Each structure stands twice: as C-alpha cells, then as structure tokens.
Amino acid sequence: xxxxxxxSPRVAPSILAADFASLGSQVDELLDAGARVIHIxxxxxxxxxxxxxxxxxxxxxxERTKASGALLDVHMMITEPERQIDEFVRAGADVITVHAExxxxxxxxxxxxxAAGLAAGLAVCPSTPLAVYSxxxxxxxxxxxxSVNPGWGGQPFIEASIGKLERLAPLLAADVAIEVxxxxxxxxxxxxxxxxxxxxxxxxxxxxxxxxxxAYVALADxxxxxxx
Ligand code: DX5
Ligand code: ZN
Numbered sequence: 026x027x028x029x030x031x032x033s034p035r036v037a038p039s040i041l042a043a044d045f046a047s048l049g050s051q052v053d054e055l056l057d058a059g060a061r062v063i064h065i066x067x068x069x070x071x072x073x074x075x076x077x078x079x080x081x082x083x084x085x086x087x088e089r090t091k092a093s094g095a096l097l098d099v100h101m102m103i104t105e106p107e108r109q110i111d112e113f114v115r116a117g118a119d120v121i122t123v124h125a126e127x128x129x130x131x132x133x134x135x136x137x138x139x140a141a142g143l144a145a146g147l148a149v150c151p152s153t154p155l156a157v158y159s160x161x162x163x164x165x166x167x168x169x170x171x172s173v174n175p176g177w178g179g180q181p182f183i184e185a186s187i188g189k190l191e192r193l194a195p196l197l198a199a200d201v202a203i204e205v206x207x208x209x210x211x212x213x214x215x216x217x218x219x220x221x222x223x224x225x226x227x228x229x230x231x232x233x234x235x236x237x238x239x240a241y242v243a244l245a246d247x248x249x250x251x252x253x
Contacts (some may be wrong), residue, residue, distance in 0.1 A: 027144045027166045028096060028119065028120070028144050028166070030061045030062060030094065030095070030096050031062075031096075031144070031166075031167070031202040031223070031224065033223075033249070033250065033251050034218065034223045034224070034225070034248045034249040034250050035060075035061060035062045035223070035224050035225070035245075035248075035250050036060065036062075036214075036225045036227055036231070036241060036244045036245045036248060036250050037060075037062035037063065037064040037098050037204070037224055037225065037226045037227070038055050038060055038063060038064065038226075038227055038228070038231040038232055038237070038241055039064040039065075039066060039178065039206075039226050039227060039228035039231075039232070040052065040063060040064065040065060040066075040078075040082075040086075040228075040232065041064075041066045041077065041178045041228045041232075042178050042179075042228035042229045042231070042232035042233040043232045044232075048082075048085075048086075049085070049086075049089060051232060051237060052086055052089055052090070053089060054237060054238050055231070055232075055237060055238060055241055056089065056090065056093045056095055057238070058238040058239075058241050058242055058245075058252065059241070059242070059245060059250070059251075059252025059253050060095060060241055060245075060252075061093065061094065061095045061096065061250075061253070062095065062096045062098050062224065063086065063090060063095055063096070063097055063098065064098045064100060064206070064226045064228075065078060065082060065083060065086075065097060065098065065099050065100065065118075066078065066100050066102065066228075067079060067099060067100065067101045067102060067103060067113075068102045068103065068175075068176065069102070069103035069104065071103070071104050072102050072103050072104045072124065072126075072127050072175075073102045073175050073176035074176055075176055075177065079112075080109075080112045080113050080115070080116035081116070083097055083099060083113060083116035083117055083118055084115075084116040084117055086117075087116065087117035096119040096120055097117060097118050097119050097120070098118075098119065098120045098122070098146075098204075098224075098226075099113055099118040099120060099121045099122065100122050100146075100148065100169065100206065100226075101113075101121060101122060101123050101124065101127070102124060102127075102175045102176065103127065104127050104128065105127065105128050106121075106123040106124075106127055106128060106134055107128060107130055107133060107134040107137060110134065110137050110138055110141065111141075114138075114141040114143060118143060119143060119144065120143060120144040120145075120146055120166075120167060121138045121143055121144075121145065121146065122145075122146025122147065122148050122167060122169050122204075123135070123138075123145075123146070123147065123148065124147075124148045124149070124150070124175070125147060125148065125149050125150075125153055125157045126149075126150055126153055131147065131157070131161060131164075132161065132164060135147065135161065135164040135165060136164065139164075139166075144166035144167055145164065145165050145166050145167070146165060146166065146167035146168070146169050146204070147161055147164075147165045147167070147168055147169065148168075148169035148170075148171060148175075148206075149169070149170060149171060150171050150174060150175060151171055151172070151173070151174060151183050151185070151186065151189075155189065155192055155193055155196060158193065158196045158197060159196055162196060162197055162198060162201075163198075165197075165201060166200075166201060166202065167201060167202045167203075167204055167224070168193060168197055168201055168202070168203050168204065169204040169205075169206055170186060170189055170190055170193055170203065170204070170205050170206070170222070171186075171206055171207055172186035172205050172206060172207040172208055172209070172213075172217070173206075173207030173208050174207075175206075175207075178228040178229050178233070179228070179229045179233065180207060180208055181208050182207065182208025182209070182210075182213045183207070183208070186205065186207075186217070187216055187217065187220045188220075190203065190205060190217055190220035190221050190222055191220045191221060193221065194220075194221035202223050202224050203221050203222045203223050203224065204222065204223070204224035204225075204226060205217045205222040205224070205225060205226065206226035207226070209225050209226060209227045209230060209244075210227065210229075210230035210244070211230070211243060211244060211247055214227070214244055214247055214248050215247055215248065218248050218249070225244065225248055227240075227241075227244055230244060231244065
C-alpha cells in the first residue's frame with residue numbers, strides 16, 4: 026500500500042458536484058467531517074465531451090488538504106494522459122488515475138506516475154474488459170471500476186458493475202485499492218463494498234445534497250470509513 030490513507034475504506038467526495046463559487050469552503054467542510062480523499066475529475070472535451078478542471082484546481086486545493094493529510098485523487102478522463110502527468114505532479118496530486126482506453130502507452134504512463142512518487146491508478150469504462158488488469162497488475166496501486174459511463178455526474182449506477190467488481194478483486198494484489206465511481210449512494214456503496222471495493226467516489230450523493238458533511242458522514246459510516 027503506497028498511501029496509508031488507502032489502507033482503510035474511504036468515501037472520496039467528487040468535487041464535480043460542488044458549487045464552484047464556494048469550492049474552498051465546501052472542501053474544508055468535508056475535511057472537517059473526516060474526508061481524507063478528495064476526488065478531482067479532469068475532463069478534456071475529447072476523451073469525454075465535457076471540459077472540467079485542470080492542475081490549477083489541484084494546486085488551489087493542495088494547501089487546504091495538507092494539514093489533514095487528505096489525498097488529492099485525480100481521475101484523468103483525457104486522451105494521451107502521458108502528456109500531462111508533470112503538470113499534475115507539480116500541482117500536488119497524490120494519486121493519478123488514467124483510463125485504459127485513453128492511450129496505447131499505459132505501461133509507460135503508470136511508471137511515470139510512480140517514478141514521481143505518486144500512487145498510480147488504472148481506470149476502465151463499463152464496457153472495457155478487465156483483461157487489461159492482468160497485464161498491468163504489478164504496475165498499479167489503484168484500480169478504478171467505472172460504474173457509469175464517464176463524463177457526467179448524477180447518472181444511475183450500472184448494475185453489472187457489481188459482478189465486474191467481484192471479478193476484478195482476484196486479478197489484483199491484496200494491497201491494490203479498488204475504487205468505484207458513478208452512482209454511488211447509500212445502498213449501492215454497501216453492495217460495492219461487499220463486491221470488493223474500498224474507495225467510493227460520490228459526487229451528487231455528497232456535494233449535490235443539501236448538507237454535504239452529513240451526507241459524507243452517513244455514507245462513510247455505511248462503508249466503514251474511519252473519518253479521520
Ligand atoms: C463521472 C466522474 C465521477 C462523478 C460521479 O465521469 O468520474 O467522479 O463525479 O458523480 P456521481 O457520484 O454523481 O455519479
Ligand atoms: Zn471520477
């Protein structure tokens with residue numbers, strides 16, 4: 026386990042669902058409630074249609090997360106992520122996850138992320154077979170199973186993701202964190218946990234709710250996130 030915070034189950038609030046005019050204070054509120062992984066969705070308008078955030082947002086949050094030791098978990102939904110790793114390392118990312126569908130040079134980009142001292146994650150879209158994990162099992166610290174098609178928050182959880190998570194766990198070393206992203210709320214989170222997930226990305230269920238801190242706490246308690 027490259028990062029101690031990933032040794033426990035964690036809810037990772039996704040700031041994609043934040044009120045961007047109040048991003049700093051919303052993140053502070055979640056850190057105060059015990060969140061120790063903040064998920065940042067980077068989209069380029071090419072790998073997925075929307076354009077979202079880049080390294081400026083990562084560096085803006087870096088100072089705020091330092092005191093608590095919270096991780097900045099960067100989910101790159103961009104083509105050729107190998108061209109952007111340096112920027113995100115400089116910005117202060119702790120985890121960088123790239124998509125299996127986004128480059129033919131996965132071995133190279135995962136090694137580049139680790140060489141910079143970060144945890145390296147490999148994500149797959151719902152339609153991508155898990156075989157890629159067998160080829161790269163030794164090169165990753167985290168495996169991200171998308172449970173919606175990437176690009177937008179607020180989509181319904183794809184049920185087939187439960188079976189996919191169950192088939193994923195045996196392909197990985199025990200210390201690889203299994204992350205699930207998309208449609209995670211009370212109910213789906215517990216079922217993903219039973220299927221092997223340990224890191225639960227939640228956008229609309231946390232920052233889209235009226236009381237994000239309370240929503241984080243309820244979800245955290247449901248999956249066994251220690252909230253510190
Ligand atoms: C979607 C992003 C997710 C998104 C999840 O492509 O990767 O992280 O924020 O949003 P919810 O939790 O609303 O499904
Ligand atoms: Zn994401």
